[in-house]
Amino acid sequence: MNASVLTARHDSLLIDHAAGNLSAAASFVVDAHLALSPAARQAGSILETAGAVLLEELPPVSLKMPAWLSDGAAAPAAIKAVDPMENLLASLDHGAWRWTLPGMLIKPVGNTGARLLKIEAGRKVPEHGHRGLELTLVLAGELEDATGRYGRGDLCVHDEETEHMPGAVAGAGNCICLIAESAPVRLKGPLGWVVNPFLS
Numbered sequence: 173m174n175a176s177v178l179t180a181r182h183d184s185l186l187i188d189h190a191a192g193n194l195s196a197a198a199s200f201v202v203d204a205h206l207a208l209s210p211a212a213r214q215a216g217s218i219l220e221t222a223g224a225v226l227l228e229e230l231p232p233v234s235l236k237m238p239a240w241l242s243d244g245a246a247a248p249a250a251i252k253a254v255d256p257m258e259n260l261l262a263s264l265d266h267g268a269w270r271w272t273l274p275g276m277l278i279k280p281v282g283n284t285g286a287r288l289l290k291i292e293a294g295r296k297v298p299e300h301g302h303r304g305l306e307l308t309l310v311l312a313g314e315l316e317d318a319t320g321r322y323g324r325g326d327l328c329v330h331d332e333e334t335e336h337m338p339g340a341v342a343g344a345g346n347c348i349c350l351i352a353e354s355a356p357v358r359l360k361g362p363l364g365w366v367v368n369p370f371l372s
């Protein structure tokens with residue numbers, strides 16, 4: 173997948189977000205992405221301007237800090253977006269992680285519908301396809317798949333047309349991601365034969 177396809181996918185997501193077309197969980201993850209990524213905020217602003225010209229009914233892109241990231245202070249997001257992130261990372265010990273696959277732990281984020289996934293450094297998620305939209309926002313460490321390498325604040329977007337085997341980059345520490353999936357993933361290979369019936 174080339175860079176322009178990835179950019180188009182990302183832009184399309186921001187437009188859907190601005191138009192209110194995403195699920196609550198996906199919208200939550202995109203809000204966090206916008207809060208953490210100056211580049212995403214810039215792209216959102218450009219799309220907002222373009223959308224205002226092309227589609228008068230397009231509502232503005234929401235750039236507000238999501239409540240779960242906010243420490244209560246109304247800080248300018250562009251300057252202090254990282255601070256609430258530190259608070260979130262510090263609070264990761266609250267709530268029990270649940271074992272999901274070797275080297276991987278998962279837990280829900282309140283009632284947002286989004287989940288946190290912790291992947292041990294150097295470990296790969298089994299190869300899988302998708303039954304819908306999958307958003308993976310990197311909070312710590314680095315995530316890598318065939319589409320590229322993603323650091324903190326970067327959003328990895330996949331859907332029904334894509335398959336991948338994301339992994340936590342060795343040497344970058346454990347990778348912690350915020351995930352929203354519109355449907356369970358479809359694991360490939362022998363593991364999938366066993367697990368997929370339970371996921372669908």
Ligand code: ZN
Binds near residue numbers: 300302306330336357
């Ligand atoms: Zn995936």
